[in-house]
Amino acid sequence: MDALLHALNGIPVLGLVFQFVEYFITSLPFTAHVAVQLAVPICLAALCGVMCERSGVVNIGLEGIMLTCAFTGWFAGAVVTGVLGPGTPTPIFGFTVPLLLALVAAILAGMLLSLLHAWLSISVRADQIISGAIINIAAIGLTGYMNTLLSTQTLAATSNFSALRIPAAVAGFPVVGWLINALFGQGPIGIATVLIVIIFQILLFRSRWGLRTRSVGEHPRAAETVGIDVIRLRYRNVVMSGALAALGGAYLSMEATNAFQAGMTQGRGFIGLAAMIVGRWTPVGAFGAALLFASSQAISQSISVSPPPGDLGTLLSHVPTQFFDALPYLITIVVLAGLIGRSIAPAADGRPYQRESAS
């Protein structure tokens, strides 16, 4: 038996695989925690997408909504801090009055921008892809421009939400402890995301709202004939989904960091769309896909922080980090090509609904 294993180890490729698995397990406490951190904004974007598309509205403006909210939250925080002073952060999560007001501002901004998208795609019946693209382009331009303007001003420094500390005794416990630390050793938005995923999943498949949302995304006429107000439900869902994307943006500028940088979403909105598709338009699936995407980046970070020893380390040091950044898109292409099961969009996704001429 030993001889066999030894012989196997002699084959370079298999040896590398063994080394990688070993490295992966030893670095798991770190990568799992980082992966969840990286997954949070992607997941929130994906949840926003799920809520929109389940009710039949395509929203590719996620990226722009997140970016706008990241900016709004950070800027509102700085303004309120300037007026009210920084305030004392609470011991858990580091809540301050300016920070909470800023979060509200970010969420309102997200809902307002979504209202614009809702109006364009539901009432005006404009092309939803174009409406989303407009939001993206405008958000990148406007936030970048305002950020440049503000760079000459001195703004009050803001604090950010802080992560929950899981006691080392729990966090160090193999597997279960690592998981608890990964999922709940996060800031308030991070923890809220985990809860939102679960609640959203249950509501979507068990509640009246969920049933009506799904029906409106699949066959709006059928929904209308049983007395459901398709237009109103779509509006409500798109606007509510804006709050989710807003949380994703706020996470970037108020929880992961305490500053705004131009273009800081870095395509997370688009990866969120990919997570939505890979997760087959379900909240839990989207969360899983976001985790999958994030873990490729988490591993890349782990490798740069503490590279594995031996052959594997030398090999990985030659893999450009861009490879790991590109992995989410590669996975999405594979899924879209139908290699890992089919992912079928809601039937009325992206199609504006027009009531029969009830004049």
Next chain:
Amino acid sequence: MTSGFPATADAARAPVPKLEMRGITKRYPGVTANDHIDLDLQPGEIHALLGENGAGKTTLMNILYGLAVPDEGQILIDGTPVRIAGPSDAIARGIEMVHQHFMLIPVLSVAENVVLGAETMANPIFLDLREASRRIRKLAGKFGFELDPDAKVQSLSVGQQQRVEILKMLYRDAQILVLDEPTAVLTPSETEEIFVLLRNLAKDGRSIIFISHKLQEVLEIADRITVIRRGRVIGERIPAKTNAKELAELMVGRAVLLTIDRGQSHPTDVRLKVEGLRVRDDRGGEVVRGVDLEIRGGEILGIAGVAGNGQDELVEALVGLRKVASGRVSLAGRDVTGASPRTINEANVGYVPGDRQRFGLILPFPLTDNLVLTSYYKPPFAHGLIRDEGAILAAARDRIREYDVRTPSPLVPAQTLSGGNQQKLIVAREFVGDTTLLVLDQPTRGLDVGSIEFIHKRIIEKRNVGAAVLLVSAELDEVMELSDRIAVMYRGKLVAFLDGRTADKYQVGLLMATGEGGSGVADATGSAS
């Protein structure tokens, strides 16, 4: 007695109708869709509304269901005037409707579809699907059928889906049930079962409005028949005291040939020969699974089958629109397997596609261009690269006259025509000239009696001048009336070939539904006798 209770005395003489529509008028720009229509519905009555497409039946029902607002008129339920501003108002008053196209969501379960809009709740947020399933089973049992509430609607047969639609109404305890052409997609035996169900519902005291343009069905199911033509009530009949001929005349406004005399066929040479044809659908599943058939000049082969059994793919493969997975197709002895649509078209094959608006016409184009879609590139319509507009227009005028296409001008866009005229336009393009083979996919789907009569006559004419005709239709009556031979398609195979003149409707229906039909299956090789 005193004269203090005239209403009671009245009520004793004639019961208050469950529903009364008085003087309903609805005008759209240029047309009066409903012109002072009066209609009443008694408790426990099945009242048929008979009329051609565009006669105003659907408008009237949309008004009843709150999808359209009448310009004049009044709706009374149990003798009380009501205002119905939207479907939710109608539902609240116990009016429910089965629409012509199923209003079911395929990816949801039966129970989810049934409760949608009238959800049974466990608490203010969550559904109680278990209780809903229990009630669905109970309701189904009460009216004598079975249905698994947890099955996905997309896995059900069309007949079962129709039952889900009816269950939806019953679940809301509807007292007034409107069914808009409920049998259009059903096989004869499924229709029979739905009729039994409807009679049970009427016995239960519910009132039913049954919309149809199928005369035999109306005569069979209705207690009373109201005929509508061009937005007006033309007459009211009791089935026992009328017949199909009279109803058809009322409906169309002139004498109509209900069954066309197909005459004798004189088969000549083999025009289309198909051997072992296999074709895949868009998702890669094999939906035509080894079809062999032969059609000779001067005969009509009708393919009967429930929609979705591979007919569409078979037709598309024959005219070159779909890749052939394996097998051989030859036209008048020439192998055309995998040939392009143009090659096949130039071999004098006429093709009337099933979906005329998507595949038969370019809707925004004028009639002239639509009439030369298959021949615009060759003389006399083009000389080299230059179109001859004069020749195109002259030919268009001729064909519009010959095929009785009702249009203000040959230059209006095809989308401005009615469905019947659009279909005549396609027929005018495809039936012209010396035709080797005509491939007709649902040539009269959704058309009114007058247009159907016209197109059927033309099909027979083409057959009589020697064309081979392949007629695919989900409308069993059409296949039965026109075909010299009938093939039944079931799950991608032609399971039986029958003689068109002696085939029994119920046997064909059984073959359509199950692929098996007992005795009388004539010649299974598919060659003309």
